[in-house]
Amino acid sequence: MLGRSGTGKSTLVRVLAGLVRPEASEQLERGSVAVAFQEPRLMPWLSVWRNVALALEGTAATPGERRSAAVDLLREVDLAARADDWPLTLSGGQAQRVALARALVRQPDLLLLDEPFAGLDALTRLTMHALVRRLQTHHRRTILLVTHDVDEAIALADTIVVLDGGRIVAAHPVRPARPTLRDELLAALGVGPAGGSGTPSPT
């Protein structure tokens, strides 16, 4: 999901996550939902694996099951070695990987990623893209990725929707690949056709 600032992306995520009730009386039927936010939001006073296991505290899983599920997911994000460390000793990318593990450990029906790579440097972001693709081939969850990076959307998504003023103003399948897709998306975001070699970024 793409959209400029203030077009309702975050509000939609918060409604889907159950953090705010929609104003309209329509009933929203939610399955299990997990969220990875822009910031890792780890509890600094819980060790890395306990942070992941925290997502299972509301379930019937026994402490032993919670721990082994958490360690399994940490292995998938290549952080099994840091399971007993404190979150404040992690780098930004590592902390965000723990947050991804915490979101996936519940095996949610819907995984919401609210600009989870926005705070990371370009190289770490590419590593995270690869990780998300790898996790997706293994877990096969429905993922709603919110971003304002058009290239990130094209790289990761099956379908791209553009949100403006709280409404979907464009929806495009990413495959089969079309050379004009990027310009179409940028146009829907209100960014003019890319002139010259400069890469316009949505504001």
Next chain:
Amino acid sequence: MAGVSVRARRWASTVGLVAAWQVASSVGAVEATVLPGPVSLVGTAAGMVADGTLPQALAVSLGRVLVGSAIGLVLGVLLGLCAGLWRLGEDLVDAPVQMLRTVPFTALTPVLVLWLGLGEAPKVALVVIATVVPMYLNTFGGVRAVDPRLLEVGAVYGLSARQRAARILLPGAVAPILVGLRYALGLAWIAVIVAETANASSGIGHLLTTARTYVRTDIMLVCVAVYAVLGLVTDAVVRVAERRLLRWRAAPSPLTTERL
């Protein structure tokens, strides 16, 4: 001063002051009844330890501080949690505690004697009143200051109210609660001095007032020094608790001590 260790630098000024004090009293520049020299004070202290008066007084005062602050800490944290976790709790608890906060607790000493008599109760009660306020304020503030974004994580993953309190709110409030603890224990010693100098037949405060009657400046100064040492010891105890409970904090950067 680059070659001198930090420890040596920290002690240098103190040692210099004590040395100057000793020289002044040795040459007779200050009279012994006004300010005895450090060496003679050490002698007085040794005598008070040997005849048992100091250990006995210390045990009595320490007992009052321990009992009073234990009650004050538990009560303050519980009230702080009530007000911090529930809106109703804040409405019911906050106003009376804030009023108590504006009362200088030392002013309550004579009232407590009237209400509770001359025994242990008024002394312990004064310590409770002195400690409950900082514990309440810091617990309440600490719970309220926990990052709401972390609470959202608890909501997203369906944690119960009890789980959110145990995993997010309480651990998030530990650092301010420990600040309150350090402050409360400092006030506990002040409260016990005040209570014991007002009326007591035992304890270090009683020792102090008796010494005043007989113009024993040396005993009075030993009592003052004992209070200072007790303050340092309680502070060290809280620091140990801090190191244990706040292990998760990243190692402090050099900028926390050196600003330039």
